[in-house]
Structure formats: C-alpha cells, structure tokens
Amino acid sequence: xxxxxxxxxxxxxxxxxxxxxxxxxxxxxxxxxxxxxxxxxxxxxxxxxxxxxxxxxxxxxxxxxxxxxxxxxxxxxxxxxxxxxxxxxxxxxxxxxxxxxxxxxxxxxxxxxxxxxxxxxxxxxxxxxxxxxxxxxxxxxxxxxxxxxxxxxxxxxxxxxxxxxxxxxxxxxxxxxxxxxxxxxxxxxxxxxxxxxxxxxxxxxxxxxxxxxxxxxxxxxxxxxxxxxxxxxxxxxxxxxxxxxxxxxxxxxxxxxxxxxxxxxxxxxxxxxxxxxxxxxxxxxxxxxxxxxxxxxxxxxxxxxxxxxxxxxxxxxxxxxxxxxxxxxxxxxxxxxxxxxxxxxxxxxxxxxxxxxxxxxxxxxxxxxxxxxxxxxxxxxxxxxxxxxxxxxxxxxxxxxxxxxxxxxxxxxxxxxxxxxxx
Numbered sequence: 411x412x413x414x415x416x417x418x419x420x421x422x423x424x425x426x427x428x429x430x431x432x433x434x435x436x437x438x439x440x441x442x443x444x445x446x447x448x449x450x451x452x453x454x455x456x457x458x459x460x461x462x463x464x465x466x467x468x469x470x471x472x473x474x475x476x477x478x479x480x481x482x483x484x485x486x487x488x489x490x491x492x493x494x495x496x497x498x499x500x501x502x503x504x505x506x507x508x509x510x511x512x513x514x515x516x517x518x519x520x521x522x523x524x525x526x527x528x529x530x531x532x533x534x535x536x537x538x539x540x541x542x543x544x545x546x547x548x549x550x551x552x553x554x555x556x557x558x559x560x561x562x563x564x565x566x567x568x569x570x571x572x573x574x575x576x577x578x579x580x581x582x583x584x585x586x587x588x589x590x591x592x593x594x595x596x597x598x599x600x601x602x603x604x605x606x607x608x609x610x611x612x613x614x615x616x617x618x619x620x621x622x623x624x625x626x627x628x629x630x631x632x633x634x635x636x637x638x639x640x641x642x643x644x645x646x647x648x649x650x651x652x653x654x655x656x657x658x659x660x661x662x663x664x665x666x667x668x669x670x671x672x673x674x675x676x677x678x679x680x681x682x683x684x685x686x687x688x689x690x691x692x693x694x695x696x697x698x699x700x701x702x703x704x705x706x707x708x709x710x711x712x713x714x715x716x717x718x719x720x721x722x723x724x725x726x727x728x729x730x731x732x733x734x735x736x737x738x739x740x741x742x743x744x745x746x747x748x749x750x751x752x753x754x755x756x757x758x759x760x761x762x763x764x765x766x767x768x769x770x771x772x773x774x775x776x777x778x779x780x781x782x783x784x785x786x787x788x789x790x791x792x793x794x795x796x797x798x799x800x801x802x803x804x805x806x807x808x809x810x811x812x813x814x815x816x817x818x819x820x821x822x823x824x825x826x827x828x829x830x831x832x833x
Contacts, residue, residue, distance in 0.1 A: 527780070538579060
C-alpha cells in the first residue's frame, strides 16, 4: 500500500527521498532551457496595487497650453537618463551572465536588438573567467562578442553597455580589459559605457552566481570557483563567491571605480536585502550614478528552489524602504508589461530592467522579438502615463498608485496630482 498525505507537500518529499541533494535545485534537465524566478507574481504586492487617474490634471493643462490642442497619449515623451546613459525609454536590459540560457546566439540576439532600440544593456558576471574575453575572433559566448553585436547595431548617442563585475571577474581584471580595449572606445568617447559592481541579485540573495557544468568543462575551472559534484549524475555545480561588504568596503569600491575609470558611469547592483536602503544611500553618497535593486522575484538561470521562493524582500517592499531619493534608482523583478513598470516608476524608480522577458522575446524571434516586446511596452507606457494626466515618467509619483489598505484621504496627503516624487 502507498501512503498518502493530503494537504502536505507529498510530491516534493518523495522527490527529495529519491534524488537526495539534487532535489535542492530544479531538475537539472531544465538547466539552459528554463528561466527561473521566485514563485508566481499573482500574489505580488506590486501587482495588487492599482493605478488611479485623477479628475484634475494640471500637467495636462500645461501640455494643452504648450501644444495649442488637447494632448493625446502620443504626446508622452519616454526618453530618459538611466544612470548617466541616455535611453529612448525608461527601460534597460538586465544582466545576463555566463548561464547557458543566454549563451551563444541568444545573448548576441538580445545585444543586437537592444542596440537598435537605443536602450542600455547590462552584460553580466563570470563571462570572462568561464568563456573568455573574446579577442581572437569572438567565438562562443565571449564578452567581446556581445559588445560587438551591440555596438554594430547601436544608435550613436543613445543606449550604452554596462559591464558587471563579480569577485571572480575582478580576479580576471574584466573592467581593465574593457576600459582599455580599442573596440570599446566608441562607447567611452560618447559616454555610453558603465561598470556595475555586483553585491547580489534577487533570485539568490547572499549567494554568488551558479551554473551547471559537465565534468570536462568544470575541470578547466578548478581553482577559480567552488565546484560541487551533484550525486547521481555527471553534472557539476559551479559556485561563485558573493563578495564581502561592509559600509566602508562598498564606499571605497565605488570611489575606486570613479577614480580608476573616470569616463565610465558607476552602477551598483544590490540584492533585495533587509538593509537595502542604507546600502543604496552609501553607494549614492560615494558617487554612484545608479543603484540597481533586484526584487525577490528577479529571474536567473539557476538557483536553489529555497532561495527562489523564500529568500529576499519583494520589490514593493524595497521601493517602500528606499524613499525620497531623486537620484537614479533602477529596479527589476518580473517586468514584462506596462502596468508593473509604471507602478515602479511612480514609487520612485528611474527605470526598470527586462530580464526573462528579454530573453524569451529574443528566443521567440532573434531578429525582432525584443523590438516587438519593447514596442508594445512603449505603447502601454504612453497610454498609462497619459491616463494619469502626465506626459513624462519624471512626473509620476506615489499619488498615482493606490495600495490595498490605503485610507480614502491618503492620496491627497501623498501629493495627489502634483508629481510629489518627481525625479
């Protein structure tokens, strides 16, 4: 007789009883073909909020006087400064590192389309230590291959590339390689290069980057990474280090970036940590042009399931804690459509990152998938911002969002209709 346990996670217990330590992660067969993230967004607080257009629209009146006619949604301007980089809309492509999901042609397809769109793109960690920099022909998923794809397709004065660096990247001197490379000079000379210090990410706060490798490839990385053999198969788990930070270490790291790479913008990426607000303030005070905060539902190529579902603050809580900053706060976490984007902008973000959505779009159509996704997103942004009686993302504020539990008079107290947190 087979025992049953209604109401108990029986299937998960049986799965662990069969697979042992391998059950701490998603099925290894899914690595490289699945984009993992924190649970369902259906219960996300950001999704439960509502946008609330006003009757009285002073910004619309100003626009009417400027145009000499009634404004429409096409009059909304979306061009934005994102961490010192000009962008055609308040959107950038989040970091894709050395994970198999973004390898070879898919990462390059995203790079090419992001360049054409004039939006910034972050190149993630561990690519150089794992795949090489790519000077000799740019084979495989090298960092330089992604850079070339972006630069060759890019507009001259919009967008830009952000190169992320982890502890292992620092050992490989990734930023020095990029900053001194003649191929990257067009970005440097036009102010379209940024470096991002990674202190964590939403899908696995407190952990470094993780990927699954075959034994032969893992043997080449011995000594550079912690490698864990997964019992019951030939796969090896490659674990990066999360880095060690104190307030002073973070402050000095940002100052070093500003001093050593003066022509590159300085970004800092933070996980959805309990001290995310003082960490962001430390980075800004030290001179960071942008702070990126990855909410708990942020995507990844690989992570333990316990982290995906139970570790880190939701994005809405991160936004609630980081208040009153007219600087460049960038956020990412389950972004794919306009409503979630506008809510994030109204709650204080300067721009949002497309992660899983960008990869899925490029996988659907390597030539135009991301372009089509961003085109739809742009229309939604114009419609939504116009409906709120505003005509640029900078005019959005907390008065545009109703949160469950708000008192009926709280909107006026939060600056209704006046862009109280305009950036």
